[in-house]
Amino acid sequence: MFRNVAELVELAESKNVKIAEIMILQEMEFSGLSREQIIEKMDRNLTVMEQAVERGLNGVQSVTGLTGGDAVLLQNYIKSGKALAGDLLLDAVSKAVATNEVNAAMGMICATPTAGSAGVVPGTLFAVKEKLNPTRAEMIEFLFTSAAFGFVVANNASISGAAGGCQAEVGSASGMAAAAIVELAGGTPSQSAEAMAITLKNMLGLVCDPVAGLVEVPCVKRNAMGASNAITAADMALAGITSRIPCDEVIDAMYKIGLTMPVALRETAEGGLAATPTGRRLAEEIFGSYK
Amino acid sequence: MKYRSAFDIIGPVMIGPSSSHTAGAARIGRVARTLFGKQPNKAIISLYGSFAKTYRGHGTDVAVVGGILDFDTDDERIPTSLTIAQEAGMEVSFTIEDTVMDHPNTVKIRLFDEDNELELVGISIGGGTIEITELNTFKLKLSGEHPAILVVHNDVFGIISSVSTVLANHEINIGHMEVSRKEKGQMALMVIEVDQKIKNEVMKEIERLENVSQVIRMVE
Numbered sequence: 179m180f181r182n183v184a185e186l187v188e189l190a191e192s193k194n195v196k197i198a199e200i201m202i203l204q205e206m207e208f209s210g211l212s213r214e215q216i217i218e219k220m221d222r223n224l225t226v227m228e229q230a231v232e233r234g235l236n237g238v239q240s241v242t243g244l245t246g247g248d249a250v251l252l253q254n255y256i257k258s259g260k261a262l263a264g265d266l267l268l269d270a271v272s273k274a275v276a277t278n279e280v281n282a283a284m285g286m287i288c289a290t291p292t293a294g295s296a297g298v299v300p301g302t303l304f305a306v307k308e309k310l311n312p313t314r315a316e317m318i319e320f321l322f323t324s325a326a327f328g329f330v331v332a333n334n335a336s337i338s339g340a341a342g343g344c345q346a347e348v349g350s351a352s353g354m355a356a357a358a359i360v361e362l363a364g365g366t367p368s369q370s371a372e373a374m375a376i377t378l379k380n381m382l383g384l385v386c387d388p389v390a391g392l393v394e395v396p397c398v399k400r401n402a403m404g405a406s407n408a409i410t411a412a413d414m415a416l417a418g419i420t421s422r423i424p425c426d427e428v429i430d431a432m433y434k435i436g437l438t439m440p441v442a443l444r445e446t447a448e449g450g451l452a453a454t455p456t457g458r459r460l461a462e463e464i465f466g467s468y469k
Numbered sequence: 470m471k472y473r474s475a476f477d478i479i480g481p482v483m484i485g486p487s488s489s490h491t492a493g494a495a496r497i498g499r500v501a502r503t504l505f506g507k508q509p510n511k512a513i514i515s516l517y518g519s520f521a522k523t524y525r526g527h528g529t530d531v532a533v534v535g536g537i538l539d540f541d542t543d544d545e546r547i548p549t550s551l552t553i554a555q556e557a558g559m560e561v562s563f564t565i566e567d568t569v570m571d572h573p574n575t576v577k578i579r580l581f582d583e584d585n586e587l588e589l590v591g592i593s594i595g596g597g598t599i600e601i602t603e604l605n606t607f608k609l610k611l612s613g614e615h616p617a618i619l620v621v622h623n624d625v626f627g628i629i630s631s632v633s634t635v636l637a638n639h640e641i642n643i644g645h646m647e648v649s650r651k652e653k654g655q656m657a658l659m660v661i662e663v664d665q666k667i668k669n670e671v672m673k674e675i676e677r678l679e680n681v682s683q684v685i686r687m688v689e
Contacts, residue, residue, distance in 0.1 A: 240486075394526075
């Protein structure tokens with residue numbers, strides 16, 4: 179059993195196994211299920227993620243019309259060859275957006291760790307897949323590694339926007355993805371922890387201020403930046419860069435920032451972007467039309 | 470530890486857009502259906518707080534109805550549940566309430582058929598996790614995640630021991646238990662969460678006990 183990132187890294191390094199393996203062993207102990215059953219369960223989640231990305235890349239629209247279609251725009255732009263950022267980075271962004279657009283359109287997704295932040299982990303996985311060509315088993319491991327880091331955040335801080343702001347949702351998702359990318363790319367458990375720390379440090383203080391209280395604006399684009407942040411931080415960690423503040427202390431800082439965050443900025447749609455003139459107008463248009 | 474499984478983090482598989490306003494709402498509806506024991510003829514759904522303000526955009530309405538139709542959080546029929554309910558002959562109505570409740574995501578569900586009626590209040594506390602806080606005006610706390618037995622009984626001495634003796638005889642371990650009543654000596658409700666599934670014979674044995682008027686099973 180691991181309670182924090184330091185223990186997780188220590189367990190993986192002392193046993194000379196991947197972080198995914200530590201999470202699988204813990205799940206076996208907790209659930210009483212066999213390794214095969216647990217892998218199969220995660221395989222089903224992976225399939226749902228694949229289908230959501232595929233559906234989003236074909237173009238979807240939400241009920242309100244606030245979101246949808248941006249994943250297609252970005253894919254077309256990548257194909258035009260004019261993109262300034264690397265194709266892998268933009269591919270991850272578009273696949274994260276695709277997932278959240280499907281979510282906003284009431285499609286089927288897998289919460290990672292929540293529905294509002296469901297794009298980052300699959301978005302980065304399916305983009306990195308194009309370059310690293312992982313096996314199906316390795317892709318499933320990617321999800322277990324993400325789960326292990328998310329597990330620490332969920333238990334020591336929060337993964338709820340209402341409790342800790344967007345840093346707790348997209349921030350957590352982004353850190354989880356960064357750590358998993360490092361492992362898939364052949365980095366060490368310590369490097370995964372560094373990637374998580376670097377990512378989270380850059381998400382600290384991010385508020386949850388959804389326009390009209392809907393999981394659309396700015397949630398979809400926050401997933402885009404969460405994916406981009408994760409890949410950049412993973413590359414930094416793989417390059418040998420470390421975080422001066424250890425990962426567990428960053429998680430603790432995130433928790434404390436969440437505690438002091440005003441209620442208006444924690445999923446109440448009363449502050450931030452939700453309270454801008456345009457945010458208020460959109461809310462009125464959407465809910466006014468329902469009356 | 471609040472979260473214990475890798476699948477609490479990577480999961481649940483669900484119909485969007487919100488784990489609290491959609492998946493949680495569907496789960497509350499499904500608990501109401503399970504407690505009712507069958508598909509009702511009529512459902513009256515009252516939405517409070519954030520549920521009342523944002524239900525259309527979040528699909529809270531279709532999610533609750535989907536739950537009452539026994540759909541899980543990942544059932545792709547959720548977005549069309551209102552039509553499905555109509556086709557199935559289930560009359561559905563919504564009321565949007567102004568009353569401020571303890572929790573922003575609160576729903577009250579009333580289910581009816583010719584002979585039965587059930588009223589339940591549920592809250593969605595985040596990430597798809599829910600709590601049932603009231604059943605037929607009895608206050609209680611039920612997660613819907615564990616097998617549970619709800620016993621409606623007269624508030625007399627010895628009743629708790631009679632019920633727990635039945636469970637003990639069947640080697641069923643009690644994980645959590647609470648008793649609630651409206652008035653001393655009147656009708657009371659016992660909520661018992663257990664670790665194993667509850668067999669029919671156990672239910673029947675409890676039903677036969679003196680001072681027990683109704684036994685409801687909750688298995689999920």
